[in-house]
Amino acid sequence: MKRVLVLGAGLVSKPLVRYLLEQPDLNLHVASRTVSKAEALVDGHPRGSTSQLDVNNKNGLAAKIKGSDAVVSLLPNTYHVEVARICLDSNAHLITTSYLSPEMRALDSHARDRRLLFLNEIGLDPGIDHMSAMQIIDTVKREGGSVSAFESCCGGLPAPEANDNPFGYKFSWSPRGVLLAGRNSARYLKEGKEIVIPGDRLFHHFWQKPVPGLGELEVYPNRESLLYSELYGLEGAGTLFRGTFRNPGWCETLACLAALGYLDDSPRPEWSGRSYAEITAALVNGGKGDGLREHVASFLDRRSDDAVLDRLMWLGLLSHDAASADPFTCLDALAQLMVRKMSFANGERDMIVLQHDFSIRRDDGSTGRICATMIDYGKPDGDSAMARTVSLPAAVAVRLLLQDQISLRGVRIPVDAELYRPVLSELANLGIELRETRS
Secondary structure (H helix, E strand, C coil): CCCCCCEECCHHHHHHHHHHCCCEEEEEEEEEECHHHHHHCCCCCCEEEEEECCCCCCCHHHHCCCCCCCEEEEECHHHHHHHHHHHHHHEEEEEEEECHHHHHHHHHHHHHHCEEECCCCCCCCCCCHHHHHHHHHHHHHCCCCCCEEEEEEEEEEEEECHHCCCCCCCCCCCCHHHHHHHCCCEEEEEECCCEECCCCHHHHHHEEEECCEEEEEEEEECCECCCCHHHHCCCCCCCEEEEEEEEECCHHHHHHHHHHHHCCCCCCCCCCCEEHHHHHHHHCCCCCHHHHHHHHHHHCCCCCCHHHHHHHHHHHHCCCCCCCCCCCCCHHHHHHHHHCCCCCCCCCCCCEEEEEEEEEECCCCEEEEEEEEEEEECCCCCCHHHHHHHHHHHHHHHHHHHHHCCCCCCCCCCCCHHHHHHHHHHHHHHHHHEEEECC
């Protein structure tokens, strides 16, 4: 029997835990800061166990990892490198769904020396996006063609029937994480020209993109796209773009929230307990009472009847409700409101949209296009689409690794055929796959 340790029992962990408990050759231990969450996931399964986790207690963490064959870290990515170092000492493989950091990459030779696999970015985005893109790219190359342009966009959204608030968005993962991602700078290649977007201008740079069956969605750049030139073997492509999908109206509203200062995570303890109206008034240097909306509109250089002002009003940023984030930052105060007003209700479904667009040059000189799309829905009162698509790729990779179906070692992401072929095949069996159209 192989032993798997799962660190964390958050929003996306349930499908992974259930999948691994279904494997008869695995024992599973889930460690979480809130042990009741871990117990709910294991639900008394005879091959499952739980314990409380203090991730800042290095000795306690090492004791949990000792004796594990593989560790799945669903902790915040700031903890992954410390977990990885302990895994080296304990001869345990490591799987995460987070972006590969330079610090993690620096452990590659150590992992190879110990014949360990430290697999990162094996979630949705990153994860399924890598694997599905590489499957198509490798097929195109085998057929003698090349990729001249590549665009990939992904987003988690409410299903159409649950899209009932002015923001067109509901949270299926950490609100703080969503907001922090909105401060990232971005860089991509468009028809041979490098485009750089500073973080404070991210939401000013968006456009509409059609998705079959859903209509027009907004797209804005997602982090660093140029590194995928070498990673995907697309050095000859003139366009390389990775983006995020949102419903229309999101980008202009987030741009205004950023302009107001609500994406700032600097400590402001003096504002704790004050009303959102008072905080907003302070951010725009004046205005109160009935005149606050007009003052905010003037600060943002918008009409007072603008739809963005309606969204800010609906959210409660001009209300007398007290903001009580602890420690207090404007970003956390905003996240607190968003959780209150923009969470999924019982019975509502979320939706994942992932789309790849490839422009192809064939060996006979002709050109073509491949569009691959995945629209995955959550189950009412069951697993969210976000949880399924983030955690099941990691779960499948754990099974394959411990059943000796993956021989790769070192620090990796899932761009190798030895990884992506069996993982995508199993995900298709689980109802998670992209559909291609070619022209």
